[in-house]
Amino acid sequence: MQIFESAECTVTQTPGAKKDSELMRIHIIINTLRTNGIEIERYNIVYDESPFIENEIVSNLLGTIGIDGLPIIIVDDEVAMFGRYPSRTEFAKLLGIPRSILVNQKNFGGSCRCI
Numbered sequence: 001m002q003i004f005e006s007a008e009c010t011v012t013q014t015p016g017a018k019k020d021s022e023l024m025r026i027h028i029i030i031n032t033l034r035t036n037g038i039e040i041e042r043y044n045i046v047y048d049e050s051p052f053i054e055n056e057i058v059s060n061l062l063g064t065i066g067i068d069g070l071p072i073i074i075v076d077d078e079v080a081m082f083g084r085y086p087s088r089t090e091f092a093k094l095l096g097i098p099r100s101i102l103v104n105q106k107n108f109g110g111s112c113r114c115i
Helices: 018-036 049-054 055-065 088-095
Strands: 002-005 040-044 074-077 078-082
Touching: 002 049, 018 088, 049 055, 055 074, 055 078, 074 088, 078 088
Parallel strands: 002 040
Antiparallel strands: 002 074, 074 078
């Protein structure tokens, strides 16, 4: 899975902020997936400009709908979703893993900087 994200991914975590809460949710899910050996590539348009240009699918989608289409979720070289992040259930379905991996997560460490 590849996740192409907007500059908003770098928002500082502030309790109570809806956007920050969503970014923290995604950070925790990705951390849990990685801890379980699932490869997730994450690109931020500010820090990782090249993948946005070099990936023809992402480049074409951004050319058509603009940055409002971010995040773009790519699975097996196809757009699985764009404009929002998947739920836990959707992550499990897209990756073909048991949802139980993402339930009762306890991996809260790290920062939100997309790498």
